[in-house]
Amino acid sequence: MSRAMDREAFVVRYGALYEDSPWVAERAYDGGAAEGGDLGAVLRRVVERAGRDAQLALLRAHPDLGARLGSLSEASAGEQSSAGLDRCSAAELEELATLNARYVERFGFPFIIAVTGLDRGAILDGFRRRADGAPDEEFATALEEVHRIAALRLAALDAEPDVARTPVAYDEVVRLAHAALVRHGADDAHAAAIARNVAAAERDGSESHGLFRVAGYARALTSGVIDGRAVPRITAGDGAVLRMDGQRCAAPLAYETALPELARRAHDKGIAALSLTNVAHFAALWPEVEWLAGEGLVAAACTANFAYMAPFGGSRPMLGTNPFAFAVPGDPPLVVDMATSAMARGDVMIAARRGRSVDAGVGLTRDGTPTTDATAILKGAQLPFGGAKGSAVALVVECLAGLCGGPFSDEATDASGSGVPVGSVFVAALAPEALGGPDALRKAQAFLERLTRERGVRLPGARRHARRAHQGDLHVDEATLAAVRRLADP
Numbered sequence: 510m511s512r513a514m515d516r517e518a519f520v521v522r523y524g525a526l527y528e529d530s531p532w533v534a535e536r537a538y539d540g541g542a543a544e545g546g547d548l549g550a551v552l553r554r555v556v557e558r559a560g561r562d563a564q565l566a567l568l569r570a571h572p573d574l575g576a577r578l579g580s581l582s583e584a585s586a587g588e589q590s591s592a593g594l595d596r597c598s599a600a601e602l603e604e605l606a607t608l609n610a611r612y613v614e615r616f617g618f619p620f621i622i623a624v625t626g627l628d629r630g631a632i633l634d635g636f637r638r639r640a641d642g643a644p645d646e647e648f649a650t651a652l653e654e655v656h657r658i659a660a661l662r663l664a665a666l667d668a669e670p671d672v673a674r675t676p677v678a679y680d681e682v683v684r685l686a687h688a689a690l691v692r693h694g695a696d697d698a699h700a701a702a703i704a705r706n707v708a709a710a711e712r713d714g715s716e717s718h719g720l721f722r723v724a725g726y727a728r729a730l731t732s733g734v735i736d737g738r739a740v741p742r743i744t745a746g747d748g749a750v751l752r753m754d755g756q757r758c759a760a761p762l763a764y765e766t767a768l769p770e771l772a773r774r775a776h777d778k779g780i781a782a783l784s785l786t787n788v789a790h791f792a793a794l795w796p797e798v799e800w801l802a803g804e805g806l807v808a809a810a811c812t813a814n815f816a817y818m819a820p821f822g823g824s825r826p827m828l829g830t831n832p833f834a835f836a837v838p839g840d841p842p843l844v845v846d847m848a849t850s851a852m853a854r855g856d857v858m859i860a861a862r863r864g865r866s867v868d869a870g871v872g873l874t875r876d877g878t879p880t881t882d883a884t885a886i887l888k889g890a891q892l893p894f895g896g897a898k899g900s901a902v903a904l905v906v907e908c909l910a911g912l913c914g915g916p917f918s919d920e921a922t923d924a925s926g927s928g929v930p931v932g933s934v935f936v937a938a939l940a941p942e943a944l945g946g947p948d949a950l951r952k953a954q955a956f957l958e959r960l961t962r963e964r965g966v967r968l969p970g971a972r973r974h975a976r977r978a979h980q981g982d983l984h985v986d987e988a989t990l991a992a993v994r995r996l997a998d999p
């Protein structure tokens with residue numbers, strides 16, 4: 510077997526084959542495994558030799574059958590959904606809950622079955638039958654199902670065109686982005702603020718807002734959509750509302766001045782809002798709310814962009830993909846950050862570039878027909894997450910950003926074709942003690958802690974924080990890296 514991948518890349522690719530148990534891939538790699546060949550058999554041997562305690566922990570890492578899809582790993586959610594388990598009737602859900610409880614009490618681990626290729630009826634039959642089995646026999650059967658699931662996941666992974674990745678040090682990612690931005694007209698302060706922002710997104714696995722964005726920033730700088738020498742200025746207000754004109758700078762630069770001032774006012778007055786206008790927001794939203802949470806503040810932020818998304822019931826794009834972010838201080842903080850479209854536009858763009866289709870419900874063709882073709886969606890319309898409810902949240906964002914000065918997404922124009930919107934951002938910061946007294950934050954944190962003790966539940970933001978905890982090189986898409994290198998050092 511060739512050993513083309515380093516350990517980290519190997520674990521990133523194969524660590525999810527065995528549910529929430531990357532140790533299987535780690536031990537396989539340490540034992541000499543590499544891609545291809547008999548990797549499935551090697552992984553199986555690792556589990557077989559791991560001993561009963563580790564095997565039991567592996568079984569226990571699996572979700573309850575029919576658990577809420579939002580609490581499942583990406584792989585489990587897809588598998589359970591394809592078997593129709595997200596569409597159970599009330600009676601079926603009740604039976605699943607009863608069977609789950611009986612099974613866990615009897616065996617000490619959840620019922621596991623490779624659901625791919627089975628329908629709900631067959632799965633329920635199997636569950637009823639196995640719930641009364643002998644403990645040792647059931648342990649072996651469950652483990653066998655775990656190996657089947659891993660084999661199916663491995664086959665699906667091998668069928669997917671792999672993306673070639675290159676290890677790059679974090680500082681080198683910052684340097685490359687900075688050099689590319691300076692070469693395209695950003696001054697040092699501007700380039701440094703944007704470079705830190707994209708490198709942090711790349712490090713946290715927010716690939717659609719990482720190095721991938723540098724080419725867009727460069728186009729926007731060259732075409733004058735972003736003024737690389739702009740100096741944002743506070744225009745009005747010494748009260749709870751801080752108004753700032755970005756002078757067409759990129760948002761990360763405006764935040765260097767705006768966020769410390771916003772935090773100061775929120776601590777002073779209990780609540781403060783930033784109305785930031787005339788700014789290019791082309792980034793993930795979590796950095797601003799996470800920074801404020803680091804200052805002990807609860808924070809919310811949102812912005813609109815171009816008319817990319819059809820409102821619920823319509824087919825013409827009129828709303829932006831309008832992201833919304835929210836954070837609560839903690840270690841790590843709770844950080845929610847989401848597009849209100851079913852899929853972030855950057856991810857649709859990446860899928861189009863890699864020639865991959867996207868899920869049903871992500872978008873429409875230009876004539877309003879539902880499609881899974883990412884390229885057709887980019888020319889047509891994206892759709893909101895969660896139907897009318899996601900559309901309503903996008904509308905709330907549209908109004909808040911519009912009230913800060915707009916433009917509303919259907920008024921925003923992209924004359925230069927850079928894809929970088931210049932508009933408004935709304936950020937709110939609240940002092941928890943001003944909301945609910947000295948214990949308010951501690952009580953909220955205790956609630957979040959209780960949530961994380963639920964099996965299968967994790968907090969929004971935890972995925973990024975876990976990735977961040979990992980020291981070492983970032984694994985950057987080679988095509989993206991080559992493009993940024995060309996922009997930085999022609």
Ligand code: NDP
Binds near residue numbers: 793814846849853971
């Ligand atoms: P995701 O769908 O990846 O995630 C949305 C939120 O759900 C995150 O907070 C995520 O936390 C959380 N989450 C996901 N899975 C789970 C789970 N199993 N359990 C608990 N929480 C979970 O984000 P999007 O694709 O919608 O957005 C991607 C980025 O695009 C965002 O950073 C957004 O700001 C940005 N964006 C920017 C725009 C702009 O105009 N500037 C426009 C639209 C989007 P976690 O991160 O830990 O997975």
